[in-house]
Amino acid sequence: RIWADDTRAPILQSLADKFLADYNVALVVEDLGVVQDIRAQVLIAVPAGEGPDIYIGVHDWLGALVESGLAAPLDLGAKADSFVPSTLDAFTYTDGKLYGVPYATENLGFFYNTDLVPEPPTTWDQVLEIARALKAEGKVEYAIAIGGDPGYNSFPMQSAFGGYIFGKDEAGALNPGDIGLGSEGEITAVTWMRDAVVEGLMPETTDYDTNHALFETGKIPFLMAGPWALERIRASGVPYAVANSFPDNAAPLLGVQGFLVNPLSENVLLAQAFLTEYVATDEVMKTLYETGNRPSAFKSVLAITEDADLKAMGASGANAVPMPNIPEMGSVWGAWNAGITIAITGQETPEKAMADATQQIKDLIVGALKGMVNLPGSYQDQAGCGAAWDPACVATDLTKGDDGLYRITIDMPAGDWEYKVALDGSWDVNYGSDGALNGPNYTISMAAAGPVTFVYDPATFLVTTE
Template identity: 60%
Template sequence: MTVAELEQQFNEVYGLSVQIFRHSGKAWLETTVTDKWTLEKHYLLPGLLFAILGFMLWRFAELHAWYGIALVGIFSLLIIASMVLAACQPAAPTEEPAATEAMEEPTEVMVEEEPTAVAEEPTAEPTEEPAPTDVPAPTDVPAPDATIRIWADDTRAAVLVELADEFLATYNVEVVVEEVSGIRDQFIIAAPAGEGPDIIVGAHDWIGSLIASGLLAPIDLGEKAADFTDLSLQGFTYTDGQLYGMPYATENLGFFYNTDLVTEVPTTWDGVMALGQQLKDEGKVQYAMALAGTTYDALPVQTAFGGYVFGLNEDGTWNANDIGLAGEGEVAALSFLRAQIEAGLIPDSYDWDTAHTLFETGQIPFLMAGPWALDRIRASGVPYAVTSFPAATEGGAAGSPFMGVQGFMVNAFSENVLLAQAFLTEFVATTDVMSQLQVTGNRPSAFVPVLEATEDADLAAMDIAGANATLMPYIPEMGSVWGAWNSGVTIALSGEQTPDVAMGDTVTQISDLILGALAGMVNIPGSWQVAGAACGSDWDPACATSALTDNGDGTFSGTFNIPAGEYEYKVALDGSWAVNFGSDGAQDGPNYALSLAADSVVTFLFDSSTNLVTVTIE
């Protein structure tokens, strides 16, 4: 018997409107989309059947005697319970279930007007038994009752597509996985319009702005929550205490070292530089270490000395008013790095590709890098291992990297929130699928059974290196940090300003950005800014001297004298990278290229209606 047939019989035989629900994890799923299933099939799936009685339309409701109603109610509930329990028993594998005979209509109880006298109960004539209904065997596969759409990148999409057939067979719900670039920005537009996916795949630091816009639905992992690492769950837990994503991977920097050059990794940064000096004196390396960047990629040095970006409130939430980038710890870290640059132990360029090339060719023994660099480092053939970061002093706290958490989020505007959650908790949160996501993504799994069983020594080491990691702040104010932070560190390491002055200006700039002091600024940050606009550093979206002028017609322009060379740039709004446009006019799009054969006068014209830049070269 199918769910639909059972509900129909309750209506025809007893006059009851009944809706069957199925238990899944901690959620009760209405069986509307699985009404064609048999009760046996529901019984064999995770969860139990539970009958929720709807509005009861039957003639005994008109009776006024409380005991008459009670007797009928109890009798009916016993019938319901017996039918559901009987229907849920597994059928014999070789026999068709016998047709269910209709039960006799219950006798009518008559009550006199006087409350003390009860009339004799006449016996009702039994109704005819309905003939057994032969249910024809289905000849066609039924059309899906619903569709779940998922937006993912190409790496994760390949794994999720493999789950579609199983989910369709289980729920008769189609799963469509779409490879989408710029998921967050497109989701912000599509979700409120009812055109977004049911599930998106992305980073935990998206949740701040998405929740503020009302775009994410909370997720209840139930007992499955115990299978995820604590830090990964914290990443998707918002200030209201609710979970807004199911994690699948974590990512953070680790401390790579050349095993041919280093047999024992020093426990302090001074020790790292001392060993680097020794290897350099022996002619084995060019530098002790190279910086792949000034902010995220150099954070483990800064945090080892006590630097931090945002402080925390008492409840553990981020405090955007407590900016630690001008504190004693940050100043000490930059002073240390500046001294190593002056000593020739760290190059004075902070380019990601250059730093990795130096490590891959054996020119530096140490490198701070993430799991995204593993394929490249492995292919280089350099002998290496990964460990945790050194401390500033012996016995001090080890350097702490930022941690990002990758996961699945559910669209609050979805009509299939419960089905989306069932897909995640029942089909994705499994050892097999999480193992595939770890292998294809080359990131430590956030799923404890997979993480503990991993045979990838690099991923296991990356996880250990991130044991003391700081979660990437998900508050919107973080978008105001990157450009100013990079500019301040670059100026401090160049020696143009002392670290305390450079970072003091940085914090002022960040505070102004958070308060909106630079709202309305249109800038052209890029590799040309130092040479052509006298900015303190390149790629600074808040540099006043490279900002464009408002022409009053929706366009902004600026003219600059730029030396010959090859450059790249983008458009950034409001003095930060929170809103930026690339060469295709798209948010977070690719860089523009600017090639100057000779020193030139260059005019940039930005059209806010298209988000495109026109360049005139004289």
């Protein structure tokens, strides 16, 4: 029994007849929608003994899965040599054991407008030099823009100057006690970004649609984007190419998708055999690549990749840093994004913003914000928070009443907004508009600015407004 997403499920189901003939075991593949929806179901079903034998997941889930005993260690044997090494590193946890069979990778690539810039720049300073000249000629508005959450989407800038998330111990395992977001290299990187904003070479906003549109309309010559953006960039008609490396040979963050095995299954060995004998083959891995629009984790498939953009992204991700897969990473996202946003918008100096972000992460890791009930959302930077979607912002922290309900009255700005409920100052536990873990965003429309009282019921995980 396999849990998969809607793209991979048909491919796996096509293996059923051969598996039945070889092992006399029926293969049942269940389509759970999108990959991100599988995690919540695994956390609920596997401990109850109702989970699948195999499920699709992402490597940075390992912290929650391994610590909860929901993923089995795997041995690929000789097949390990068939995989890109960094993908196996990503699915290797701090105990040195492998917990997933990777099939696809994703990382940012460095896009450049080939009409404006015939050859890609080799340094970040050259990015600005080229743009200064183009801007002086009236051909562009900015040099580059950050297209989404700034922590992830500007990481190649951060890594180029020596910034990092977590250091490593002597054994090479991630060390949550060494947080690099307040390091000298990180401060230098964020200062570089802020200086670019002040000079008018980078916009303050990190809005995904706004900044992708700048590239698609020729208003910026450079953009960092992932394979998920290829469809819209191609449809825009902008002349572009993806460089084989980032300026200063900087490293992006690496995400890896793969197959994991339920350790409580009665078929652990059979599940591993299915993955090594039926999935880890040239034919199946090639089909997974062709339907997934992501670079393959399988060496032979990556070598024959014909899509120039995916091939270039694979090359630029050769030195990629796997997204940290330890539980403490859940405490990083909100503070990291907020710190960079606060710095590049000039609300605080880079030193102060990143020091505050680091302290917030430390507090989250030790549980200092345990018990916080928050309403992170798109409105927060208009309501007293340094940035939007910050689950640890004290300005949107709800207060528990005598009736057991949590309330807060917020002066909401006019417009259409989205929000969720987040607990303990992080995204590890959050509830959506259906009361479900990791559920969809709430929406609220304000014809005019005014106070709104939000009421959270911890019994139903739902929010109502007054």
